[in-house]
Amino acid sequence: MTRSKGVIVQSERLRDQIYKLIRDDLRTGALAPGERLVEVSLAKKLGVSRTPVREALFQLASDGLLAESSRGYMLPVHTTEEIRDRLEIRRLLEPEILRRACEEASSRQIKSLLKALEEEKKYIDAADASKFIGANANFRLVLLSLCKNPLLTRCAELYDDQFQCFRIWGLNEPRGRELAVGSHEKICNAIKDRKPAAAVKALQQLLDRVEQMLEQYRDSVAS
Amino acid sequence: MTRSKGVIVQSERLRDQIYKLIRDDLRTGALAPGERLVEVSLAKKLGVSRTPVREALFQLASDGLLAESSRGYMLPVHTTEEIRDRLEIRRLLEPEILRRACEEASSRQIKSLLKALEEEKKYIDAADASKFIGANANFRLVLLSLCKNPLLTRCAELYDDQFQCFRIWGLNEPRGRELAVGSHEKICNAIKDRKPAAAVKALQQLLDRVEQMLEQYRDSVAS
DNA sequence: TTGATTGATATTGTATACAATACTCACCTG
DNA sequence: CAGGTGAGTATTGTATACAATATCAATCAA
Incomplete structure (x- = not known):
């Protein structure tokens, strides 16, 4: 390692x-x-x-x-149940962060968010998965920091990071990366256009898809 | 001390x-x-x-x-802004806990919640404020534990406890105690009757009142 | 008197030493 | 060969020692 x-x-x-x-x-x-x-x-x-x-x-x-x-x-190896519990917390915190981001993000911050997205796109087909995973982690950090409640940001980062063991599994598949980048793109656009409802919708769709993938994860771990 | x-x-x-x-x-x-x-x-x-x-x-x-x-x-002495940030997080987490409590709480748990409420009532006029504060803390612990997502419970407890410096100020006044007990009573009844909407409404009213009190707190601290 | 200086003190940050515990694996016994 | 037993080892938990730093107070000069 x-x-x-x-x-x-x-x-x-x-x-x-x-x-x-x-x-x-x-x-x-x-x-x-x-x-x-x-x-x-x-x-x-x-x-x-x-x-x-x-x-x-x-x-x-x-x-x-x-x-x-x-x-x-x-390094933790969470059960699907534990991951679901974390996902539930993300569902509570992150929509609010996006709503506030749409209101509060400076144009400078939005610019750096778009840049992080480009970085993520760049590595979507990289042979070295860690490149993409790093860019993905960075995008999420930038995204969550758009909200002006530092405690909320910190809390969301925590539960976001607690996901990591499952996320890395998902991002090894091309499908997982496409889902991530596609969702991030929608969210970026929504924030750029200051449309909270659209941002939240894109996020919820992403989280729904993630929850579906949890089933496959369980099977793959069981095997 | x-x-x-x-x-x-x-x-x-x-x-x-x-x-x-x-x-x-x-x-x-x-x-x-x-x-x-x-x-x-x-x-x-x-x-x-x-x-x-x-x-x-x-x-x-x-x-x-x-x-x-x-x-x-x-011991932290938070600014009103910091307290507001924490309050915002509570607004995100605690309603969901109550919703789940209405669904998931066992009758045994509800019984212990009611008992904790009685305890709180008992000390509402106690000369020794710490008696009430202790009972109040216990009630909140029991309440938050009614939800079956242990992570969510733990997270909510944390932000709830981060409130303490402000809460103690509020609970020293009879008005603050009455607000707490009154709200807790409504929440208890709602949970007992398995009515999530009512529970959430009572909670939101409580948090609104708390946010109003924040103004007075600022003034009292400034003086 | 006021302000700066400096020495003493309180307190944390890091390193190390020692104690306790849980794991590994070889060996013995049936 | 299976399974238990025990010695040895790896690793953490706690205590203590030492180093670094910030605070405080007393002193002295202006």
């Missing part, structure tokens, strides 16, 4: 840097579901002591981004 | 016990807004080392329940 390429500096708290590093790795799929995260190994690799690593892992776990096993933390 | 009466045992992880202990203290208002939480003092009082205390405080802070200052953590 290639990962954690970021540099550790002394000026910022180590635990915060490590937290961001690992969270980025989770977003971009650099870590495989089921993989274990061991304090000493990470500490060694990053050239720090166990303490800040430990605290970062702890926070990630309490954010629901890592699972606790009898011995340490690992 | 009487607090942290709970007993620390060895069988469970210390940091988890400490987390719960402090979080309970926050819920019941045993800690005053602006009060500092110092690692060594807490560790000494609880008879443990700094490490687990440190980790518990860290998690509380990342949950948004404690504020970071230049030196350690303190």
